[in-house]
Every structure is written in structure tokens, then in C-alpha cells.
Amino acid sequence: MENYSDLIQQTFNVPNADFDVKDQQLWFHGIPLMDLIARFETPLKFTFIPNIGHKIETANRLFQKAIATHNYQGKHIYSYCTKSSHYRFVLDEVLAHGSHIETSSAFDMAIVKRLYQENKIDKDVYVLCNGFKRPLYLEYIAAAINQGFHHCIPILDNMREVDFYTSHIERDFLLGIRVATEEEPNFDFYTSRLGIRYKDVVPFYQEKLAANPTIRLKILHFFINTGIRDTAYYWNELNKFVYKYCELRKVCDTLDSIDIGGGLPIKTSLSFEYDYEYMIGEIVRNIKQICDEEGVPVPNIFTEFGAFTVGESTATIYSILDQKLQNDKELWYMIDGSFITHLPDTWGINQRFILLPINQWDKPYHKVNLGGLTCDSQDYYNSDTHSAKIFLPKIEKGEPLYLGFFNTGAYQDALGGVGGIQHCLIPSPKHILIDQDDEGKLSYSLFAEEQKEDSMLKTLGYV
Ligand SMILES: Cc1ncc(COP(=O)(O)O)c(C=O)c1O
Structure with missing residues (x-):
């Protein structure tokens, strides 16, 4: 059977300007995502700050060009x-x-x-x-x-x-x-x-x-x-x-x-x-x-x-905690987060994001449904913009599998809320900022820890 890498390469142009795959692991704008996970652990979201500036430069350049062309x-x-x-x-x-x-x-x-x-x-x-x-x-x-x-x-x-x-x-x-x-x-x-x-x-x-x-x-x-x-x-x-x-x-x-x-x-x-x-x-x-x-x-x-400026700067990364076969056909991968609370547009307006595994690209793939941690039956994700199904690498011998939802930088935090009370008290994930200097060297900083119980108990009136 084909592996996941073949599946993607038959359908899309990867590597491209945003993504690269090295040693069966995904990179995003030159960021080795497995290193990021090893350092900070999931669930996490990260913002690659230079992407914001690049977008502004792009739109300004295109307007300048149109302005010149049309006098x-x-x-x-x-x-x-x-x-x-x-x-x-x-x-x-x-x-x-x-x-x-x-x-x-x-x-x-x-x-x-x-x-x-x-x-x-x-x-x-x-x-x-x-x-x-x-x-x-x-x-x-x-x-x-x-x-x-x-x-x-x-x-x-x-x-x-x-x-x-x-x-x-x-x-x-x-x-x-x-x-x-x-x-x-x-x-x-x-x-x-x-x-x-x-x-x-x-x-x-x-x-x-x-x-x-x-x-x-x-x-x-x-x-x-x-x-x-x-x-x-x-x-x-x-x-x-x-x-x-x-x-x-x-x-x-x-x-x-x-x-x-x-x-x-x-x-x-x-x-x-x-x-x-x-x-x-x-x-x-x-x-x-x-x-x-x-x-x-x-x-x-x-x-x-708005979305154009910030959307493509951020990604949200999860681990698969477990897999559950609920009948002969429906296999669930359980993520260590929640769609409803972290990526609310997926739930509210059926928004799709680019979804890719971070590792295990050499493994065979199969169709899965992704389940979030809340008890809400609507907390799932099982289609892409281009396909009504999701295919991801098979998990073998308990090896970890990590997933990224890319270009999630606009509106998700404002709608889902950061640091407040969310469905089933699912905490906000940690947030990493990634910057790059003129020589291309990346720097990482922790902007926010994963949300702790104290802040929720306080909001709820317990402390
Ligand atoms: C008045 C106004 N301007 C700009 C925007 C930004 O839109 P977008 O994020 O699609 O660029 C919005 C979004 O709701 C808006 O209401």
C-alpha cells in the first residue's frame, strides 16, 4: 500500500513555499515542527511572526503595481x-x-x-x-x-x-x-x-x-x-x-x-x-x-x-492521544484539544484549515475522523476543503502521531476565547512565538503557558 507521502505528492505540490518534508517530517516556513514539539510539547499553537509582515508587504506591492499600471x-x-x-x-x-x-x-x-x-x-x-x-x-x-x-x-x-x-x-x-x-x-x-x-x-x-x-x-x-x-x-x-x-x-x-x-x-x-x-x-x-x-x-x-494579515502566521498542533474503532468503518483519532474551543470556526461555520501530519509520512494511511476532547458530539473534524474524507498515517506500535492545523491565526482566539471558561473546561493551549533575524536564524519564545486550573476556578467563583 502507498504511504502518506505518496498520497500527498500525487495530489498536491509539496514541497512548496510554505511546507517541506524532510526525513518524513513536516517543516513550515523553515521551522522543523518536530523539534518544536520536542521542545514545547502539544497541544500548542505557534505564530511565525515574519509571515504577518510579508502579507502586508505583498498587498502593498500589488496595490502599488496596480496603481502604476492604471495610472x-x-x-x-x-x-x-x-x-x-x-x-x-x-x-x-x-x-x-x-x-x-x-x-x-x-x-x-x-x-x-x-x-x-x-x-x-x-x-x-x-x-x-x-x-x-x-x-x-x-x-x-x-x-x-x-x-x-x-x-x-x-x-x-x-x-x-x-x-x-x-x-x-x-x-x-x-x-x-x-x-x-x-x-x-x-x-x-x-x-x-x-x-x-x-x-x-x-x-x-x-x-x-x-x-x-x-x-x-x-x-x-x-x-x-x-x-x-x-x-x-x-x-x-x-x-x-x-x-x-x-x-x-x-x-x-x-x-x-x-x-x-x-x-x-x-x-x-x-x-x-x-x-x-x-x-x-x-x-x-x-x-x-x-x-x-x-x-x-x-x-x-x-x-x-484581517484574515489576510494574520491568518497564515499561526498553526495549532495536537498529538493523537488514542484511536477508537466505534464500528466496522468509523475510526476515531482523539486529539489532545478541542475543535469547538480552540478552532471554533470549524464548528460554527464549517471552516476547513490545512491539516497535515507532522511525522509518520512514510506510513500507510487510512480514513479517520478526528475527535475533540469535549463531550459534545459536534466536536469533530472529518473533511477537507478538497475532499469529504480525511486520510492520515496509520499509527503503529503506539508510535506518536502529531497533527497540524495551519493558517489558524485569524479570529479563532477571539471567538473561542483565551484564558476563560470553555466547554468541558478544556484549557487554552500554550502559545509559542517564532521570529527570524536577517540571517534567517529562528528564535523561539513562550508567549503563554497552557491554561491552568487556577484561572478557571477563579472565574467560576471558587477562589
Ligand atoms: C468592517 C470590517 N472590516 C474588515 C474586516 C476584516 O475581514 P477579513 O478578516 O475577511 O479581512 C471585517 C471582518 O469582519 C469587518 O467587519
């Missing part, structure tokens, strides 16, 4: 969407690559304040404040602008929101409006709950904002929930949005930017194919074409890539 007279401004991963080490890397920031909550503003105190940002940084805002968030935004963050820009989620700013901000300020996009045809709702309806945008500006000398409406914002994809739906929504920008621009001289949100995809499968250069080129070309037709200046383009 586009506007700028691209990369603004990292913090909600995809709020960690300080992420923000440090993001800001070191010249990115600006998009926020979604009051506590994000506390992070901005801290970054300023630590000289990681100055008051020129763009802080794009999105979301439906509770009083504390509104207060923090107004305070930041009053303190001189002159590029802190509230993006209105609804028309009432501006009243707070006009009564609490003591200087001229920039403003954005989010338009509510139409959802994809198969979604439960027609129109997004986020933002202001298309038809209200221009009248709202004319009736409420135009006459106010302290307000400079700068940005029109939209976000397509299903991401930037080469579909009729995406291009249709983008074009509709750019036409709205042109309509508004004709009555509002201060409007000089659009924000196209996040949604640049990441590799969730070894067979992932996406032409980033083509898509970014087409976005820039479309915007220019419509603006030229309409006779208005092209806007600067803000982006808020």
Missing part, C-alpha cells in the same frame, strides 16, 4: 483590522510595516492609547472606527480626536451616531459613512444590518452633514461579508458602491477616499488558488473606469485586511 491618481492605505487578532505581538509587527488601524470596540481604543504611550504610533496614524458603538466607544473616539489624533475617523454605522460627535468633539474632524451592502442571494437577509442604506447616503449628507463646518466627510466605506472573490456578485456590489462614491463626491468636495473593507482570502487548503494580482488589479481598474466615466477624481483606497 491611478490615488493612494492605497493599509489599515489592519484588529479584531482578527488583537495580540500585541501582532500589532507590533503590523505597525512596523507601516500599517494603520481599523477598530471595532471601545477596548480597541484602549489598545490604540497604549500603543501611542509606547511610541508605536503617533497622532498621524489612521484609526478607522467601525462598528455599532456603545457610549464608551463613542467617548473614547471623541477623546482621541480631542487629544489630537486628527486621523481618527469614526465610520458612521447609523445616522444618529454623528450627533454624539458634533456635541463632544471640540475641533474639526474627519468622518466616514458605511453603506449597507446587499447580502449574497442565498443569505438569510437582503441587506446588511451594518451601515446606512444606499438610498439614504446622499440625502443624509446634504441634510445633516454638509452645513456643519466642523465635519469633513472623507470616506465612504463598504464591506462584502463573503470576501473579495471573482464573482458577479462581488463586482456588482463593488461597482454599485463606486457609483455611490461618485454621486456623493459630486456634492461633497471633502470626500477623497473609499474603504473596501477586508475579505482578501487565505490558504485553507493545499489546492487553494487565488490570483491576488489579478483581483487587486481589477479592483483598481474598475474604480478608475467608473470615476473617469463619471468625471470625478479617483479616491484613495483604504483596506482593512
Whole structure:
């Protein structure tokens, strides 16, 4: 029978830019994963920090190229969407690559304040404040602008929101409006709950904002929930949005930017194919074409890539604790963690990640189901993006088998929670940071230990 290595090599290009296999063991971006496991033990997740910076450089380069190709007279401004991963080490890397920031909550503003105190940002940084805002968030935004963050820009989620700013901000300020996009045809709702309806945008500006000398409406914002994809739906929504920008621009001289949100995809499968250069080129070309037709200046383009920035920097590694044959056909490999708590998108939206064994590539393979440690019957994983089945090496004579879920760096910690109470009191895994110097030398540091019982007992009121 073929071994696992043959199976993968028949179907995919491995080695590739991300993965290599040496002595039947997996490497990720030059990191020997078995050495990592030997040193830190599973369950663990690790973040390879340079991948974050590389992503920002890639997107910036592709936008610059498209801007040059189409002789586009506007700028691209990369603004990292913090909600995809709020960690300080992420923000440090993001800001070191010249990115600006998009926020979604009051506590994000506390992070901005801290970054300023630590000289990681100055008051020129763009802080794009999105979301439906509770009083504390509104207060923090107004305070930041009053303190001189002159590029802190509230993006209105609804028309009432501006009243707070006009009564609490003591200087001229920039403003954005989010338009509510139409959802994809198969979604439960027609129109997004986020933002202001298309038809209200221009009248709202004319009736409420135009006459106010302290307000400079700068940005029109939209976000397509299903991401930037080469579909009729995406291009249709983008074009509709750019036409709205042109309509508004004709009555509002201060409007000089659009924000196209996040949604640049990441590799969730070894067979992932996406032409980033083509898509970014087409976005820039479309915007220019419509603006030229309409006779208005092209806007600067803000982006808020979250998953794209951090997703591919992180992986989560488990050991197989045991195997259980529950009937003639259904074999379970039990991992030393939980999908529901550590990788909640796998459970909540059936998200698939790249799944590969770390060792035993020379062993025969078979079909398995992966079981998590919670008692919930939904805590399992048994398909890939490209296949309805999972194949993994057979475990022989009690030899250990380790698995990696790759590109798990966006949203999983924010959704699953880190350090709180989780289903069946499954602890958060330890977290290792891996950096690389200019000579390519890797350095490892323990960012967080595996969660201990004390913190859970405290949260639960026992201590
Ligand atoms: C307003 C806004 N911008 C940007 C993003 C980031 O999206 P992504 O992680 O797909 O790039 C989100 C995600 O929910 C969002 O709501």
C-alpha cells in the first residue's frame, strides 16, 4: 500500500513555499515542527511572526503595481483590522510595516492609547472606527480626536451616531459613512444590518452633514461579508458602491477616499488558488473606469485586511492521544484539544484549515475522523476543503502521531476565547512565538503557558 507521502505528492505540490518534508517530517516556513514539539510539547499553537509582515508587504506591492499600471491618481492605505487578532505581538509587527488601524470596540481604543504611550504610533496614524458603538466607544473616539489624533475617523454605522460627535468633539474632524451592502442571494437577509442604506447616503449628507463646518466627510466605506472573490456578485456590489462614491463626491468636495473593507482570502487548503494580482488589479481598474466615466477624481483606497494579515502566521498542533474503532468503518483519532474551543470556526461555520501530519509520512494511511476532547458530539473534524474524507498515517506500535492545523491565526482566539471558561473546561493551549533575524536564524519564545486550573476556578467563583 502507498504511504502518506505518496498520497500527498500525487495530489498536491509539496514541497512548496510554505511546507517541506524532510526525513518524513513536516517543516513550515523553515521551522522543523518536530523539534518544536520536542521542545514545547502539544497541544500548542505557534505564530511565525515574519509571515504577518510579508502579507502586508505583498498587498502593498500589488496595490502599488496596480496603481502604476492604471495610472491611478490615488493612494492605497493599509489599515489592519484588529479584531482578527488583537495580540500585541501582532500589532507590533503590523505597525512596523507601516500599517494603520481599523477598530471595532471601545477596548480597541484602549489598545490604540497604549500603543501611542509606547511610541508605536503617533497622532498621524489612521484609526478607522467601525462598528455599532456603545457610549464608551463613542467617548473614547471623541477623546482621541480631542487629544489630537486628527486621523481618527469614526465610520458612521447609523445616522444618529454623528450627533454624539458634533456635541463632544471640540475641533474639526474627519468622518466616514458605511453603506449597507446587499447580502449574497442565498443569505438569510437582503441587506446588511451594518451601515446606512444606499438610498439614504446622499440625502443624509446634504441634510445633516454638509452645513456643519466642523465635519469633513472623507470616506465612504463598504464591506462584502463573503470576501473579495471573482464573482458577479462581488463586482456588482463593488461597482454599485463606486457609483455611490461618485454621486456623493459630486456634492461633497471633502470626500477623497473609499474603504473596501477586508475579505482578501487565505490558504485553507493545499489546492487553494487565488490570483491576488489579478483581483487587486481589477479592483483598481474598475474604480478608475467608473470615476473617469463619471468625471470625478479617483479616491484613495483604504483596506482593512484581517484574515489576510494574520491568518497564515499561526498553526495549532495536537498529538493523537488514542484511536477508537466505534464500528466496522468509523475510526476515531482523539486529539489532545478541542475543535469547538480552540478552532471554533470549524464548528460554527464549517471552516476547513490545512491539516497535515507532522511525522509518520512514510506510513500507510487510512480514513479517520478526528475527535475533540469535549463531550459534545459536534466536536469533530472529518473533511477537507478538497475532499469529504480525511486520510492520515496509520499509527503503529503506539508510535506518536502529531497533527497540524495551519493558517489558524485569524479570529479563532477571539471567538473561542483565551484564558476563560470553555466547554468541558478544556484549557487554552500554550502559545509559542517564532521570529527570524536577517540571517534567517529562528528564535523561539513562550508567549503563554497552557491554561491552568487556577484561572478557571477563579472565574467560576471558587477562589
Ligand atoms: C468592517 C470590517 N472590516 C474588515 C474586516 C476584516 O475581514 P477579513 O478578516 O475577511 O479581512 C471585517 C471582518 O469582519 C469587518 O467587519
